[in-house]
Amino acid sequence: MKNPDPLPSRAVRWPVWIVAALVLLSGLFLTLGGVYLAVLGGSLYFVVAGLGLLVSGWLMARGRPAGAWLFLVVMLATLVWAVWDAGLEFWPLVSRLFAFGVISVLVALVYPLLVRTTGERAGRGAYVLAGVTALALIVAGAYAFVPSHIVAAQGPAPSFQPVAQGQGQTEWRHWGGTTAGDRFARLDQINRDNVKNLQVAWTAHTGDIPVSTGAGAEDQNTPLQIDDTLYVCTPYSKVIALDVDTGKERWRFDAKGKAPSWQRCRGLGYHADEGAPDATQSSGAAIDVDNAVPGVCTRRLYLPTVDARLIALNADDGQPCAGFGDNGTVDLSQGMGEIPFGWYQQTSTPLVAGDLVVVGGRVADNWAVDEPPGVVRAFDARTGALVWAWDSGNPAITKEPPPGGTYSRGAPNVWAAMAYDPELNLVYLPTGNRTPDFFGGLRTEDDGRYSSSVVAVDAATGAVRWHFQMTHHDLWDFDIPAQPLLYDVPDGKGGTLPALVQVTKQGEIFMLNRVTGEPIAEVEERPVPQGDLPGERYSPTQPYSVGMPSIGNTTLVESDMWGATPFDQLLCRITFKTMRHEGVYTPPGLDWGLQMPGSLGGMNWGGVSVDPNNHLMFVNDMRLGLANYMIPRDKMPSNASGIEMGAVPQVGTPYGAMRQRFLSQLGIPCQKPPFGTMTAIDLETRQIVWQVPVGTVKDTGPLGIRMGLPIPIGMPTLGPSLATQSGLVFFAGTQDFYLRAFDAATGKEIWKSRLPVGSQSGPMTYVSPKTGKQYVVINAGGARQSPERGDYIIAYALPD
Structure with missing residues (x-):
């Protein structure tokens, strides 16, 4: 007769009970959550699997081997379901299978103990199964560390010709390299073969550590290099x-x-008078700053301040240029009306366009309807005198507003970097939205004419030559976030077309003729969802740039939900099913809506870099959704602010708005990876050449805990890239603390250097006029999500 005692000794009982409890708890979680998900119209898998695990755990707790066999059935069914639901993509399968794989090993290990309760002896099959499963988990874990392309480069690799004698870059005078915003360096001393030898040449400290609380301070600087001086x-x-x-x-x-x-x-910004002397004498000695004439400037730096001033400095000694504005300063609050503290400031670089310096400004978007104006102004680069103003709300104002008046309050602003074509003498303005962002029922057609657009204005007068709107009646904070790229694209007939390429927060890339504003790559007006918020109106269509690739903006479905485990994936599925999601242009309403990409992008202020010799454009993006709903005025919390996430007041409208990142309870994006990529696009064929995930979880992780693991899952990116003629793409704007170099031909990471803290800054490269050595320089002040901050400026060079 078999032993009737299910578990004859305590030493045998406790491992089984632990595993049974784990299976029972897993089953309970999946059953309860699965029932709720099924009620919402979601997948039935979780409730079925949960019930199976409950029975399996109960049987094992009772000492029944059948419980282990039932678990095996559930696991095999899960494997079939996972492949059906997610395909053969690695990270979605990991989310569905890895945690259950770990439990499978434990169940297999206690199976012989369960068999002993029947008075029989188990064979070695369970241990073999445990070993095979454990080996599969180890292989999967190891593969997680292997970088993989999302789109692999195909066909012949582009060639990277050496820089012709005397044609190399000598200075980096503009934020984007040039006023065309190409972030390209005609330098080849550091190349794909020797970049592995780069080492730190020097480190400097600014003494200005950015403190990030909420939307606090961030080091996002790209230095300028003029002759033998670096300016930050x-x-x-x-x-x-x-x-x-x-x-x-x-x-x-x-x-x-x-x-x-x-x-x-x-x-x-930087401007030099024609024939102005260099910063060094012919002997190479630095100018005697102590004996410099105060206020006399032939070479000027323009500093945009966080409190709305434009200051001109002598590039030789750092003293304010007395002949510019009022002793070196132009007060940008003039003509703006009331500006509450922090509601208007400068964040992006001034544009030096010939002998003009052109500035826009950041406006705190969501406090109220009556916010500071979004006027763009051009000043004489030498005197600071106002040359023209472009007020999108009142084009009749072309300089100062009339006495007692102001520029148009709340009109669309230009906070991102601008571009300039000296041959056409056109300045290109990427505009924002009329404030506030998420309710437009009070806007007139005139209010929205120039919002979320690229506007080309005459550099001499500020008069509009053309404009192209990339979001109609913007209710999503889809400001045009980045400097336009000015580039001559091949026309297929042996010539070129003068193009403007604009990346957007919604993951669209537009290619326009920069002379006329007409699309070069096809743009299609498509119907979009219509909302039902009382008092709001909606554009029936939105422009889709179908002639260029879209990046990271596909409409999500339930199977796109993700998590580190099936449990947080289930919670993300529940959250997703409780929200309304109708694609990129899901209109805000009184219920939770999911906007993907969210207001951070998509693409943001870092813009693009270009290899003009091979017509390759490099684009980095982030894939963060925004969950939002509108709050009736009488239900608005009193502590609402207009900064980053949470409730924003939108005073003067019937609604405030709630904004939250679409994250799991572990603080991980709810949709499947990657969450950030680098993409190479051929501007001739207008096709993606390669796309790779960028960034690891080494310095971040669930609940903000650093995992310390260089798993290249692809994390949100923020910051500019740099392309060189030697076939390199440098980038540091990741959530881990690295400066990386990618092979421009393939996207393969071929070098990286550990930074003391993260970076959001733009890499820049130059050749010293004294030593002939090429340097790559980066500011490291801290990654956006990280509390670790610094004040580093680090220069890399090849060893002597």
């Missing part, structure tokens, strides 16, 4: 001049800028 600006409106070969400080200027939030300086 800090989040708190300081400028520092450094020797390009040593990083030794030459001078610094402190504008003593004050702002309650959004402190940053992405870049400086």
Whole structure:
């Protein structure tokens, strides 16, 4: 007779009970959550699997081997379902299978103990199964560390010709390399073969550590290099001049800028009078700063401050240029009306267009309807005199507003970097939205004419030559976020077309004729969902750039939901099914709606870089959704602010708005990876050449806990890239602490260097006029999501 005692000894009982409890708890979670998901119209898998696990766990707790066999059935069914639901994509399968694989190993290991309760002896099959499953988990875990392309390069690799004698880049005078925004360096001393030998040449410190609380300070600077001096600006409106070969400080200027939030300086402007002397004498010695004539400037730096000033500095000694504005300063609050503290400031680089310096400004979008104007102004680069103003709300105002008046309050602004074509003498303005962002029922057609558009204005007068709108009646904060790229694209007939390429937050890329504004790549007006919010109106269509690739903006479905385990994946599925999601242009309403991409993008302020020799454009993106709903005015919380996430007041409209990132309870994006990529696009064929995930979880992870694992899942990116003629793409705007170099031909990561903290800054490269050595320089002040901050400027070079 078999032993009737299910578990004859405590030593045998406790491992089984632990595993049974784990299976029971898993089954209970999946059953309860699965029932709710099924009620919402979601997948039935979770409730079925949950019930199977409940029975399996109960049987094992009773000492029945049948419980293990039932678990095996559930696991095999899960495997079939996972492949049916997710296909053969690695990360979606990991979410569905890995945790259950771990439990499978435990069940297999206790199976012989269960068999002993029947008075029989188990064979070795369970241990073999446990070993095979464990081996599969180890292989999957190891594969998670292997970088893989999303789109692999095909066909012949592009060639990278050496820089012709005397044609190399000598300076980096503009934030985007040139006013065309190409971020391309005609340098080849550092190339694909020797980049592995790069090492730190020098490190400097700004002494200005950005403190990030909410939408606080961020170091997002791209330095300028003029002759033998490097110029950087800090989040708190300081400028520092450094020797390009040593990083030794030459001078610094402190504008003593004050702002309650959004402190940053992405870049400086630079202007030199024709025939102005270089910063060094023919002997190579530095100018004698102590004996420089105060206020006399032939070479000027333009600092945009966080408290709405434009300051011109002598590039030689850092002193304000007395002949510019009022002793070196133009007060940008003039003509703006009331500006509450922090509601208007400069965040992007001034555009130096010939002898003009052109500025827009960031407006705190969602406080109220009566916010500061979004006027764009051009000043004489030498005197600071106002040359023209472009007020989208009142084009009749072309300079100062009339006495007692202001520029148009709440009109669309230009906060991103602008571009300039000197041959056409056109300035290209990427515009934002009329405030506030998420309710447009009070906007007139005139209010929205120039919003979320690229507007080409005459550099001499500010008069509009053309405009192209990329979001109609924008209710999603789809400001045009990045500097337009000005590039001559092949026309297929042996010639070229003058193009403007614009990346957007919604993951669309537009290619327009920069002379006329007409699309070069086809744009199609498509019907979009219509909302039902009382008092709101909706555009029936939106422009889709069907002639160019779209990046990261596919309409999500339930099977796109993801999690580190099946449990948080289930919660994400439940959250998804409780929201309304109708694609990119899901209109805000009184219920939860999911906007994907969210208001951070898609693509953001970093823009693109280009290899013009091979017509390759490099685009980095982030894939973060935004969950939102509108709040009737009488239900608005009193502590609502207009900064980043949470409730925003939108005073003057019938509604405030709630905004939250679409994240799991573990703080991980709810949709499947990647969450950030780098993409190469052929501007001739207008096709993706390659696409790779960028960034690892080494310095981030669930609940904000650093995992310390270099798993290249692809994390949200923020910041500019840099392309070189030697076939390299440099990038540092990841959530882990690295500066990376990619092979421009394939997207393969071929070098990286660990940074002391993360970076959101633009890499820049130059050749020293004194030593002939090429350097790559990066600011490292901290990644956006990380509390770890620094004040580093790091230069890399090849060893001597």
